[in-house]
Amino acid sequence: MRGNTATAAASLTGLILALSACTAQSGENADEGSPVVYYTDYPVFDTPADLSSASDLVVEGIITGSEVQELDILAPPEEGLSAEEDPGLGAPDAPDEVLLVYTVHRVEVTSVLxxxxxxxxxxxxxxxxxxxxxxxxxxxxxxxxxRGAPQVLFLSGEADGGTPFSLVSSTQGAYTLESDGSLEPVSVQNPVVISEDEAAEIFDLE
Structure with missing residues (x-):
């Protein structure tokens, strides 16, 4: 489903996320009682088709549990690349890991779109x-x-990738399926409502 442009955008987003997170206070240095804030920048999707094409998986599901974890977001080097193709290879100041705190949700899939x-x-x-x-x-x-409410999730990642899926956007990655077949955004900051006809066309629903 995901095209080259969307993949590049997702890679850039990950880079921005990593760099922005590095500017936030670390847990060790945070003032007592002060939250550590991650500043992120996600792609903005103007149409339902854009949102769908950026997703590797779209499911309706129910959150059955959650656990807070530190996850390493540093992608392993791609095999076969030379130092010229990947300047990060062998760089003396390259980090071994980049740890961020995530809430990992277990989602029971009720429908695959x-x-x-x-x-x-x-x-x-x-x-x-x-x-x-x-x-x-x-x-x-x-x-x-x-938790416990059915939601349609637009996700990026791979089932066998070893890491949990991510929403393609924190504000545009979650919807509720309405009784009329339309998809209503969970976030009030998401302007893209997906009508019944648009959902049927995008997901080839009968």
Whole structure:
């Protein structure tokens, strides 16, 4: 589903996220009682088709549990690349890991709209932030997910990639499926409502 342009945008987003997070206070240096804030910059999707094409998996699911974890967001070097193709290879100041705090949600899939998954399967979806060791980590524009409420999630990642899926955007990655077949944004900051006809066309629904 994802094209080259979308992939490049997602890679750039990850880079911006990593750099922005590095400017936030670290948990060790944070003032007591002060949250550590991650500043992020996601792509903005203007149409339902743009949102769908940027997603590797679109499912309706229910959050059954959550756990706050530190995750390494530093992607491993791509095999076969030379130092000229990847300047980070062998750089003396290159970090071994970049740890950020995420809430990892277990999501039971109730419907698969696009991508590879099975109804009844449990997948993991991570959202930035959470409380770990008494320190509150927060995204400047956090994702809004409700435990126990069915939601349609637009996700990036791979089921066998070893890391949880991510929302393609903290504000545009979650919807609720309405009784009329339309998809209503969970976040009030998401202007893209997906009508019944648009949903049927995008996801080839009958």
């Amino acid at each position: 696009a991508g590879e998954a099975e109804v009844g399967q449990s997948i993991e979806v991570k959202t930035l932030g959470g409380t770990l060791d008494g320190v509150v980590y927060a995204e400047d524009d956090p994702a809004e997910l409700d």
